[in-house]
Amino acid sequence: MKFSISEENYIKSIYHLQVLHQRVNTMMLAEMVKTKAASVTEMLKKLHKKKLIDYEPYKSFILTDTGNKIALNIIRKHRLWEFFLVNKLGFNWDQVHDIAEELEHINSSELISRLDEYLQFPSFDPHGDPIPNSKGKITDLKRSNLIDIPLKKTVVVSQIKDQSITMLDLLKHFKIGIGTKIKVNKRFEFDGSVEIKIDQMPNAVLSNQVAKNIYCVI
Amino acid sequence: MKFSISEENYIKSIYHLQVLHQRVNTMMLAEMVKTKAASVTEMLKKLHKKKLIDYEPYKSFILTDTGNKIALNIIRKHRLWEFFLVNKLGFNWDQVHDIAEELEHINSSELISRLDEYLQFPSFDPHGDPIPNSKGKITDLKRSNLIDIPLKKTVVVSQIKDQSITMLDLLKHFKIGIGTKIKVNKRFEFDGSVEIKIDQMPNAVLSNQVAKNIYCVI
DNA sequence: AATTATTTTTAGGTTTGCCTAACTTTATTT
DNA sequence: AAATAAAGTTAGGCAAACCTAAAAATAATT
Structure with missing residues (x-):
């Protein structure tokens, strides 16, 4: 229909x-x-x-159940497009809502499944909201970067925003990658840096610039 | 407006x-x-x-001039999206028209200029039709088919006239697509066939029937 | 030049999705 | 419990974009 x-x-x-x-x-x-x-x-x-x-x-x-399924499909499209706009076209996450609002009505399941694949099946959109899969199922986890995450809570890295070589080099040094478990011990107001703890590693301090690019599932 | x-x-x-x-x-x-x-x-x-x-x-x-400008902008969007669908999402060129027909009405010049940049400012869509630039100008590069092209000159494939599945199959075999660099070494008077050379491929002979459907930018 | 055929426009109607104004129902006060 | 307020619905209209049928203008034929 x-x-x-x-x-x-x-x-x-x-x-x-x-x-x-x-x-x-x-x-x-x-x-x-x-x-x-x-x-x-x-x-x-x-x-x-x-x-x-x-x-x-x-x-x-x-x-109804049908209505719900349709809603989730529209939301899926919206969030996939937002992910595309930010991660491929370089928009900021606060610029993409209105455009995705239009794109979400494009009608082609083939298009969406290819887009999904092209983006490597992301689980979260740039705002940290979960992207329903093709069956309408949602990972019910919230996501945010190390700046906004609650203290003393162990979280799992799910996305690195800045994928420059220099950033990757830095992450390698701290042994941070997708799936790494991190706990934020302390935030320093002065410069917005954060002290983190990763299993079997000494405490480390990440600058605000770095911390805000590391997204975690809460 | x-x-x-x-x-x-x-x-x-x-x-x-x-x-x-x-x-x-x-x-x-x-x-x-x-x-x-x-x-x-x-x-x-x-x-x-x-x-x-x-x-x-x-x-x-x-x-009117205004009308023309608007038309060219819509066509620009249509063709950029087609290029995206084929070259990024992996659609075949004969599958993308209807989807692009919807995408062309998405309203954001920022989106289109970023998409253009992302695709590296393509001049032709997957059907070989020229993509107007942001000012509505169309590249009027000289194009002709492999029959009329000067010998020993490297040219770039920009359009395939016959887009039947059988033709597509043949082109795939010879690794010919939009953007492929080709040089015509020799033309055989007898049957109008041409011998071509593509980088890192052995010499190949194309029938007149095939050659006249392959258009190139000179 | 007159008739016939075709193209184009006008007139009047339909559907979708919006609106305002009036009326009903439900909720909140007194 | 009655009066008032708020929320929800109905009624009647409007604009966009479509339709069919009839009328007008242009083109083609005899």
């Missing part, structure tokens, strides 16, 4: 709202899709008829 | 028709955008009001 861009945006928005607040209402949705409540009601009736939401007038609505 | 997907498709189609037949009429355009003549007339009035075409009812229509 194919859906209009509008329908897709409503489905996606309902999904996001359900994650944040489990009860979703018409006004919240109206605000999210930047329209008026009356338009939302109209769309709810349509989505209900297409069996994408369960809906009782004046009561509430919730995505 | 921003245009709807429909408007963009009309503009692009008028451009293509103008290249093929300099006189364009309503019915041709209707067929090209897969709609009916009445709808075309409606759109012509709208495009005229927006000064994208010169239009006199019952007479004719033609793109």
Whole structure:
């Protein structure tokens, strides 16, 4: 089944709202899709008829399993494109949302599976949000860089942002790679550097510049 | 100024028709955008009001300079995306048109200039059609097929006219694709075949039928 | 030149998704 | 519990882009 861009945006928005607040209402949705409540009601009736939401007038609505699957697919596309824009085209992570908002509606599963492969099946988008796989399954782990990670918590490196040779050299020296377990002991306000501990290694201090490029699964 | 997907498709189609037949009429355009003549007339009035075409009812229509520029920008996007799909995602050139047809309407000049750079500013798309630059200029390099090319001159393949699967197969065997450097050593009068040389390949002979379908930038 | 055929436009209708205004239902106060 | 406020729905309209059928203009034939 194919859906209009509008329908897709409503489905996606309902999904996001359900994650944040489990009860979703018409006004919240109206605000999210930047329209008026009356338009939302109209769309709810349509989505209900297409069996994408369960809906009782004046009561509430919730995505059906089908609706959920469709939402996850749109989100998958959005996040893969964001990953592409940042890691291939060199955008900053705060510049890509609007563009991905358009790209997510491109309709070709072949395109998406190839893109996924081209990007080497990333698990997280540039904001650290998980990318659903082709079956709609999400790794339910959050991700952030060493600057934002809670202290004294052991985390696993999942991505290095800056992949320059100099950066790789530095990482080699500290024995840091994808999968490495790291604990941040202390953060120094003065220069934003962090002291880390890796198993069987002495404590080490990474500059802010380095730390912010190392992303970990929490 | 921003245009709807429909408007963009009309503009692009008028451009293509103008290249093929300099006189364009309503019915041709209707067929090209897969709609009916009445709808075309409606759109012509709208495009005229927006000064994208010169239009006199019952007479004719033609793109204005502005219209032309917009058309070239859409075509630029289409061809860059096609190049991306083939050269980065590994699609075959005969699979990418429909996807590029959607991607060409994504609205971000920043995206396109970065994509262009990422692809290293290609001059031709996978079908050998020239990609307009950001100012709408098309490389008007001299191109001709292997029959008409000067002997002993290294040229670069830029377009394959016949894109049948059988032709594709043959080209694969000889390792010929867009961008391949070729030198024609000799032409045989008898059957019009040509002997070519490609770097790191033994000499090869192509039939006249094949040679005349391979276009190169001189 | 008159008739016929074709092309183009106009007129009137449909669908999608938006809007405002009015009305219902549900929630919150008093 | 009644009154008021807020949220949700319905009704009636609008714009974009499509459609069919009929009318007008142009082109082709006799």
